[in-house]
Amino acid sequence: MFNKKKQDKEKNENKDQENKEQQQNEEKPKHEPISPDKNQFLLDVKQKLHSPSDFIVRFVSDNMTLVYVDNLVDNKMLNEIILTQLHEVEEIPEAIHLKLSIPEVDVVNELNKFIGDMLQGAAIVHVNGYDQVVVAKISAYQSRGLSAPENESQVIGSQVGFNENLSTNISLIRRYITNPNLCNEKFVLGKQTKTSLSVLYIHGIAIEEYINTVKQRITDLEIEDLIDSSVLAELIDDNSRSIFPQMLLTERPDRFCDGLLSGKIGIIVNGSSMGILCPYSFIEFFQSREDQNLRWPIASFIRLLRFFAILISIFLTPIYVASLTFHYEVIPQPLLVPLSESRAIVPFPPIIEALILELIIELLREAGAKLPTKVGQTIGIVGGIVIGTAAVEAGITSNILIIIVALGALSSFTTPNYMMGNVIRIIRFPIILLAGFWGYYGVMIAVCILFIHLLRLTTLGAPYMAPFYPPRFKQWPNSIIRFPITFIQRQAVNSRNKKNDSEQSGKKVSK
Known part of the structure; x- marks a missing residue:
């Protein structure tokens, strides 16, 4: 009986393994050869691309054909380098590969491979009679110029932010x-977007x-599209539900480089102006x-002020609600009378009053953020003053x-x-x-x-609350x-290389 169970278990495991192998084989793209015939080659490419209007075909000679997608290639490199050198070279893929004086040139014998390269800005050279093509990567993606970061502004320091071009962002990092x-x-x-991304780190640190x-985690991802780095950060973090x-x-290259160091x-991520650390x-x-x-001393004061502001933001309104609902005894006597007079005409309990005002503030903030800059600032200031004054006069809320x-x-x-x-x-x-339900006990x-x-919580397996x-x-x-x-250690607490620590121990910092 036990032998039979064991045999059934082995059969099920073998079936599962066969199903996995079959699924993997189905997921692998089939190898499609390149047709040596010029006309069949063009027909195959058009079928793969579904005959788009921006698909360009240029006949360099009777046997040599150049194909590319318009607006994805650098026209200057195409006209001044590629076409000029193609007229001077022997019509053999290997000879063309050696002749073209651009950084990225390759010889490919698979249809799906060069189709993907062409959609990323490559020009394809096909020679009649050969089942290979020459892939010349001369991409020219349109991107905005470098500008100051909008969401992470600072008074002292660099005023340059990332843009949406991967190559430009990496060049900014290498300059630092x-x-x-x-x-x-x-x-x-x-699978649909074929988005390029770069993982950067400093070896030894x-x-x-x-x-x-x-x-x-990046390799294990199986997603249809990737548009922005914020999506990738949520996909690979430890707890996406938090x-x-x-x-x-x-969006700051200096902060990004400081993190790498x-x-x-x-x-x-290509197409995103935000880097992930x-x-x-x-x-x-x-x-x-x-x-x-x-x-x-100034930086320390500002940092302490920032931590104090966070406590105010989180707990000031709940303490007000808890004190007025359950704990009148904690309110000082001189403040108790003005509070009572202010809330004398308010028909709502403190919890409803606080929630209404908090929602109004959030609505004003969201409206100000989505409207154009000049209009948004006006809405935020005028709206806050008008709504606040009207709410007090209508008896919906109190001044305090x-x-x-x-x-x-x-x-x-x-x-x-x-x-x-x-x-x-x-x-x-x-x-x-x-x-509002349980007072200070609820807080x-x-x-x-x-x-x-x-x-x-953890971040890449490291404690989220380090160093506490x-x-x-x-x-x-140094965290507070x-x-x-001269006393700051260059490496972060939760991402420290132990080997470097052992090498640096015992060394004193000198000016």
């Missing part, structure tokens, strides 16, 4: 880091385990690149709550990272609800749930305040 150890590995994702993790970002999205892994801990989202450009909600909204904008700023604004709502429940979630958990006491002060440059 002229180091032969800067590694650049390219990948292609998306970044931890090998994190590098392998990032590359493995509201907290575990990878930094930045501290041991992080960077990802640049990982692993990134919770405390690092509240640190700005400009902190390094300011004198350390308007001040509290406005102060909380203003404090949330001090967060230097846009993604984390959105998180700070959203988590206020469940805390307000818990404060403490929310804090406990929040801390448990943060302590369980697990505790690394030597790194605590900014020490002088």
Whole structure:
């Protein structure tokens, strides 16, 4: 009986293995040879591309044909280099490959391979009678010029941001880091979009385990399209269901390079103006690149002010709701009378009053962000004043709550990272609800749930709450305040190369 079960189990395993192999074979693209005949070659290419209007065919000679997709190739290189040299070369694919004086030239004997290259900006040379083509990559993607970052502005420091061109972004990074150890590995994702991306890191500084993790997660992805780097960050992070970002999205080349120099892994996606840095801990989202450009006492004060503003943004409105609903005894006597007079004509309980105002603030913020710049600023300022004044006169809310909600909204904008700023604004709502139901006990429940979630999070397997958990006491002060440059360790806490640490231990910093 047991032998029979064992045989059935082995048969099922063999069937599963055969099904997997069959599925893998079906997923692999079939090898389609290139027709030696010129007319059949053009017919095959047109069928593959479904005869698009921007498909260009140019007959260089009786036996030589040049095909490409219009607006994807560099016309200057095509006319001045490719066509000029094709008239002077022997009509053999190997001879053409050796003659063309451009960086990327290859000889391909597979139809699907050169079709993909052509859609990425390659010109294809076919010689009648040969089942090979010469692929000359002369892509010329249109991209906007370099401009100042819009979402991560700073007063002191670089004023150049990434654009949507992968090559331009990598060149910006290499201008900052002229180091032969800067590694650049390219990948292609998306069955439909074939989006190119680059994984960058500095060999000897970044931890090998994190590098392998990032590359493995990218390789394992099976997606139809990839348009923006924010989508990739959500696909490869440790917990995509969490509201907290575990990878930094930045449009600043200087911040990106600073992360690479501290041991992080960077990802640049073609078509996106935001670079990805990982692993990134919770405390690092509240640190700005400009902190390094300011004198350390000023930078430390601003960083402490930023942390204080975050606490105000999250807890000020819930404390107001809890105090007025359950805990009048904590309100000072001189403040109790003005509060009572302010809320005397308000028909709603504090929780409803607070939620209405918070939603109005969020509506104004969203409307201001989506409208054109000049109109958005007017809507934000005028709308806030008009709605706030009308709400008080109509008896919907009190003057004090308007001040509290406005102060909380203003404090949330001090967060230097846009993604984390959105998180700070959203988590206020469940805390307000818990404060309205259970008072200070509800606030403490929310804090406990929040801390448990943060302590369980990881970023590429590294603790999200480093250096506070697990505790690394030597790194605590520099995480909260900014020490002088001579005392700052260049590598981040959660992405440190142990080999480099052992080599650097015992060495003193000298001016």
